[in-house]
Amino acid sequence: MTTAVDTENPDAAEQAAASPVPAAEDWRGVAAEDTEEVSAKGGVFLRARSRRLLGALIRPHRRAMLFATVLIIVVTGFEMCAPYLVSVGIDDGMPAVKHGDWTPIVLAAAGIGGSALLGSLLRLKFLTLAGRIGQDMLLALRRRVFQQFQALPIAFHEKYTSGRVISRLTNDLDALNDLINSSLDGLISALLNIVVIGTLLAVIDPMLSVIVLVCLPALGGLLVWYTKGSRVAYRQQRAAVAACIVQFVETLNGIRAVQSFRREVRNRDIFSKLNQDYVDANAKSMMMFGWFIPGIVAVGAIATASVLVFGGFQVMDGSLQVGLLTAYILYMRKFFDPMQDLAVFYTSYQSAAAALEKLSGVLEERPEVPEPTEPRELPEPVRGQITFEGVRFSYPKRDKDEAERVILPGLELEIPAGQTVALVGATGAGKSTLARLMCRFYDPIQGAVRLDGIDLRELRDRDLRKGVIMVTQENFLFSGSVADNIRFGRPEATDEQVEQAARAIGAHEFIARLPEGYQTDVKKRGGRLSAGQRQLVAFARAFLADPAVLILDEATSSLDVPSERLVQRALRTILADRTALIIAHRLSTVEIADRVLVMESGRIVEDGEPEALISAEVATGDAPSRFAALHEAWRESLV
Numbered sequence: 001m002t003t004a005v006d007t008e009n010p011d012a013a014e015q016a017a018a019s020p021v022p023a024a025e026d027w028r029g030v031a032a033e034d035t036e037e038v039s040a041k042g043g044v045f046l047r048a049r050s051r052r053l054l055g056a057l058i059r060p061h062r063r064a065m066l067f068a069t070v071l072i073i074v075v076t077g078f079e080m081c082a083p084y085l086v087s088v089g090i091d092d093g094m095p096a097v098k099h100g101d102w103t104p105i106v107l108a109a110a111g112i113g114g115s116a117l118l119g120s121l122l123r124l125k126f127l128t129l130a131g132r133i134g135q136d137m138l139l140a141l142r143r144r145v146f147q148q149f150q151a152l153p154i155a156f157h158e159k160y161t162s163g164r165v166i167s168r169l170t171n172d173l174d175a176l177n178d179l180i181n182s183s184l185d186g187l188i189s190a191l192l193n194i195v196v197i198g199t200l201l202a203v204i205d206p207m208l209s210v211i212v213l214v215c216l217p218a219l220g221g222l223l224v225w226y227t228k229g230s231r232v233a234y235r236q237q238r239a240a241v242a243a244c245i246v247q248f249v250e251t252l253n254g255i256r257a258v259q260s261f262r263r264e265v266r267n268r269d270i271f272s273k274l275n276q277d278y279v280d281a282n283a284k285s286m287m288m289f290g291w292f293i294p295g296i297v298a299v300g301a302i303a304t305a306s307v308l309v310f311g312g313f314q315v316m317d318g319s320l321q322v323g324l325l326t327a328y329i330l331y332m333r334k335f336f337d338p339m340q341d342l343a344v345f346y347t348s349y350q351s352a353a354a355a356l357e358k359l360s361g362v363l364e365e366r367p368e369v370p371e372p373t374e375p376r377e378l379p380e381p382v383r384g385q386i387t388f389e390g391v392r393f394s395y396p397k398r399d400k401d402e403a404e405r406v407i408l409p410g411l412e413l414e415i416p417a418g419q420t421v422a423l424v425g426a427t428g429a430g431k432s433t434l435a436r437l438m439c440r441f442y443d444p445i446q447g448a449v450r451l452d453g454i455d456l457r458e459l460r461d462r463d464l465r466k467g468v469i470m471v472t473q474e475n476f477l478f479s480g481s482v483a484d485n486i487r488f489g490r491p492e493a494t495d496e497q498v499e500q501a502a503r504a505i506g507a508h509e510f511i512a513r514l515p516e517g518y519q520t521d522v523k524k525r526g527g528r529l530s531a532g533q534r535q536l537v538a539f540a541r542a543f544l545a546d547p548a549v550l551i552l553d554e555a556t557s558s559l560d561v562p563s564e565r566l567v568q569r570a571l572r573t574i575l576a577d578r579t580a581l582i583i584a585h586r587l588s589t590v591e592i593a594d595r596v597l598v599m600e601s602g603r604i605v606e607d608g609e610p611e612a613l614i615s616a617e618v619a620t621g622d623a624p625s626r627f628a629a630l631h632e633a634w635r636e637s638l639v
C-alpha cells in the first residue's frame with residue numbers, strides 16, 4: 001500500500017520519496033482502487049489518466065462545446081444587464097417622467113424585459129446543447145466501459161467483484177451524469193459572474209468595494225472549511241456506498257445459499273450496519289452543507305447591510321445616485337449567490353473526479369493475457385494437438401505481500417490430435433488449472449502451451465476461442481430461447497442445425513416437450529430448466545460450435561444416471577473427431593477415454609489407457625496404481 005506524502009513531516013515525506021515509486025505503467029489499471037491513499041506521484045498519474053479519458057471523450061465534441069461556452073457567456077452578459085438598467089430607470093427614467101418624458105423609463109423596462117427574454121431563449125439553447133453533448137459523451141463512455149469489461153480476461157473478473165463492476169456502470173456513470181447535467185453550466189456562470197461582477201462593483205464604486213473586499217477572507221475561509229471537510233465526508237460516503245453495493249450484490253448472487261442456510265437475518269443486520277454507516281456519512285456532509293450555505297448567506301447579508309448604510313451616506317452627500325446604489329446591491333447578490341453554486345459544483349466534481357479515476361483505471365487495465373502484437377495464423381483445419389512444454393504456473397498474487405504458491409511446477413504433456421483424455425485426481429490437484437491454461441484464461445510463468453505447435457500467446461483470441469471451447473459445471477444459460485442458447489457460439493446457425501445438434505447429444509426429446517419447444521424462454525440463468533437439462537443445452541451449444549478441442553470440466557456431474565448414460569452415448573459422437581480433455585470425479589466418464597492422466601500436486605503421476613492403469617501394479621510391489629485405487633473406490637461408492 002502506498003501512503004500519502006506528509007508535507008508537515010519532512011521525515012515521512014523523505015521516506016515516501018525514497019521508497020520505490022510506482023512506475024507510470026503501474027497506474028494503468030485498477031490497482032489504485034485497492035489503495036487507501038495515493039502517493040503524490042501516484043496522484044499525478046491518476047489525474048493524467050483521468051485527463052486522457054476526459055480528453056478522448058471531449059474530442060469529438062470540441063466545436064459544439066466551444067459554441068456552448070460562447071452561448072453561456074452571452075447568456076451571462078444578458079443576465080447582467082438588468083441591475084444596470086434598473087439604475088438607468090431610477091436615475092434617468094424617473095426624473096424624466098416628472099417632466100412628462102416616459103421614453104427613458106420605457107426603454108429601460110423594455111431593455112430589462114428584452115434581455116431577460118433573449119437570455120432565457122439562449123439559455124434554453126445552451127441547456128439542450130449541453131445536455132446533448134453530455135449524453136453523447138456518457139453514451140460513448142458507457143459503451144467503452146461495457147466493451148472493456150467484456151474483453152477483460154477471466155483472471156481480471158476473478159478478482160474484480162461483480163459489485164465493483166455494477167458500481168462502475170451505475171454509481172460512477174451517474175456521478176459524471178450529475179456533473180455534466182446540473183453543475184457544469186452553474187460553474188461557468190458562477191465564475192463569469194464572480195469575475196465580471198467583481199470588476200463591475202469596483203468600477204461603480206471603489207469605496208463600497210472595500211466592504212466587499214473585507215468580506216472576501218470570510219468567504220474564502222468558509223469555502224476552504226467546506227471543501228476540506230466535505231472531501232473527507234465524501235470519501236467516507238463513497239466507501240460506505242461501495243460496501244452497501246457489494247453486500248447487496250453478493251447476497252442476491254448467493255440468494256439460494258442465503259435462504260438455505262437461513263442467513264437472511266444476519267445479512268439484514270450486516271446490510272443495516274453498512275447502510276447506517278452510509279446514512280451517517282451522508283448526514284455529516286449534509287450538516288457541513290447546512291452550515292456552509294447559511295454562512296455564505298450571512299456574510300452576504302452583512303455585506304449588503306453595510307453597503308446600504310455606507311452607500312446611503314454617499315447618496316445623502318450626493319456622491320452616489322440612488323439608482324447606482326440599487327444596481328450595486330443587486331450586483332452584490334449576483335456576486336454572493338454563485339458561491340453556493342461553486343460549493344454544489346465542488347461536491348459534484350469530487351464524485352465525478354473519483355468516478356473518472358476509477359473508470360479510466362478500468363479502461364486502461366491491461367489484460368494479463370494480452371493479444372499478440374504479431375499474431376500467427378492457425379492453419380485450417382485446426383487439428384487439435386495440445387502440448388504443455390515445461391509449464392510452470394502460479395495464480396497472480398492478490399497483494400504484493402502474498403507468498404507465491406506454485407500450482408504446476410513444470411508440466412510436460414502431449415495430447416495428440418483427436419485423443420480423448422480423462423484427467424482425474426484429488427480435489428485441488430490442479431486439474432481445472434490445467435484446463436484454464438489450455439483455454440488461455442491465464443499464461444504460464446515459464447514454458448508454453450501450444451495448439452498445433454503454436455504458442456497460445458501468439459494466437460489471436462478469436463482464433464483460439466474458435467479452436468478450444470470449455471464447458472464448465474456452471475453451464476451458464478442466458479435469458480432467451482433454447483434455440484438462441486444453443487446457437488450462442490455460432491449465431492448464424494439455422495434452426496435445422498440447432499435441432500441437429502440437440503438430437504446428436506440427446507436433448508431434442510426434452511426440448512420438444514417444452515411448451516414452446518426450441519422457442520421456450522429459459523428465463524434468467526436458465527432457471528426454467530433442470531440442472532441436467534441445462535447441461536444438455538450447454539453440450540448442444542458446444543457441439544454446434546464444433547471446436548477442434550473440447551474441454552469438459554466436471555461437465556456431467558449434475559446428471560442423474562439415465563441422463564448421464566444418454567450424455568455418455570452422445571459424448572462418444574461429439575468427441576469422435578476432436579481432441580477432448582474431460583475432468584471428472586465420476587469415473588463413468590472415463591470409460592469413453594482413450595487415455596487417463598492422474599494428477600497430484602500439479603504433477604502427472606500416472607498416464608496410460610484406462611484398462612491398462614486399472615490392471616497395472618506399481619513396479620516396486622503389489623500395490624494397485626493410484627488410478628486403480630480411485631476406480632475401486634468409485635465402484636464401491638456405486639454399490
Ligand SMILES: Nc1ncnc2c1ncn2[C@@H]1O[C@H](COP(=O)(O)OP(=O)(O)OP(=O)(O)O)[C@@H](O)[C@H]1O
Nearest residue numbers: 158395396407425426427428429430431432433434
Ligand atoms: N483463481 C485462483 N486463484 C488462486 N488460487 C487458485 C485459483 N483457482 C484455484 N486455485 C488454487 O489452485 C489449486 C488447484 O486448483 P484447481 O481448481 O486447479 O484444482 P482441481 O484439481 O481442479 O480441484 P477440484 O477437483 O476441486 O475442482 C488449489 O490449491 C486452489 O486453491
